[in-house]
Amino acid sequence: MAAKKAIVLLSGGMDSATCLAIALHEGYVIYTLSFRYGQRHEVELECARRLADRCGARHRVVDIDLRAFGGSALTDDIEVPKERVPDSESLNNQIVEGFSNDDIPITYVPARNTIFLSFALAWAEVLAADDIFIGVNALDYSGYPDCRPEYIDAFQKMADLATKAGVEGRRRIKIHTPLIKMTKAEIVTRGLELRVDYSMTISCYDPTPGGVACGRCDACRLRLKGFSEAGAQDPVPYQQGTGRDAGST
């Protein structure tokens, strides 16, 4: 029997790189999908391409112009907030008690995961792939509504009705979220077990043009906290005076 195909949404960050490694480990033939959506941190697309090449995946980059709509510090000319301190305790409470209103940051891109998953669904249907992997994480995350388990469940139900395959009862395209309940430290630990080369990833929302992480945005701080708690060292460079030092305080 031929190996099953899976589409992996690949941003080039540590979560999606780990998610890719998990899908590979499960034996899928991998098709990776990235988006050029006017993000400030386009260097991540280069990371995605390299990660895809390394595992022999068929890689596609879809251009979408979310920037036409505006509305996020990641795509607009709004300054990315720095030195917010992600509070693991309160984040953990949120996931238990439901979503807190207060903490959806300006870096939220409207309907981003909905758009990304919709494209993945289209490609899955064309490829006759039954599986989509997305590295969303509801625990040590930045407070986006479209990273929560109840959102993913609702997307799954919608997808079951949206596709020819689903309607014909032939098959269901399943959305896999292997990281959704993991801490950043657990993600790092699992990734290192699976030999993810994290030096090939970038998580920063606001890197230098050369791809050096700022060490101070939410994404950097969550990443550094994850490495620190996993007892590992983050192999990517950070701008001076930030990064590892900041993360370990």
Add this chain to the structure above:
Amino acid sequence: MAAKKAIVLLSGGMDSATCLAIALHEGYVIYTLSFRYGQRHEVELECARRLADRCGARHRVVDIDLRAFGGSALTDDIEVPKERVPDSESLNNQIVEGFSNDDIPITYVPARNTIFLSFALAWAEVLAADDIFIGVNALDYSGYPDCRPEYIDAFQKMADLATKAGVEGRRRIKIHTPLIKMTKAEIVTRGLELRVDYSMTISCYDPTPGGVACGRCDACRLRLKGFSEAGAQDPVPYQQGTGRDAGST
């Protein structure tokens, strides 16, 4: 109080033009959204622009490359099927009894409405618009899974969980489908009441480069049947030997 904003998905066909007229009639400030997705019938984008201009809507065209995935006669180099006879009786049965497997045609574009609605959702969130109109029709339609009421309901549930506004309980972005249970004849009748100028629309899947409808594809035949049953004349030109004559048999 300021008028409410609505986003109207506007393909340039008769259904979306009628849907636009209904939203206007309901008093919304209109934002129209079209997609360039590698469709063979790009002349419809010009129709959409003119329809939007005419009602003073703010119009956006989003480029998406569904063609990169392939899988449909509308985007691939596959011949559009002609002379399929849409059978209103069996279509009506489908909507009552659930969806029939046999009739999803090659012109189906994978996950198209899911992608389109996802972009509309993003724009609605940025504009703080509470309403999205889409002219899907489950009765005299071409058998696409993502035109059915149960699909739209599932998209709505997903959207309620996907957006910042929904999560914050501030508001719900509602998907309106005013045409979903109308026959093509009812759509034409309602549109004519609202003074839709159908000469500005195009429905054909395979028009000439100059925008003349083939008169033989599913979309043309359903349209002609609708006009015929509404006792009205379709003002758009058709290729010789097709069109009105074919539709009235």
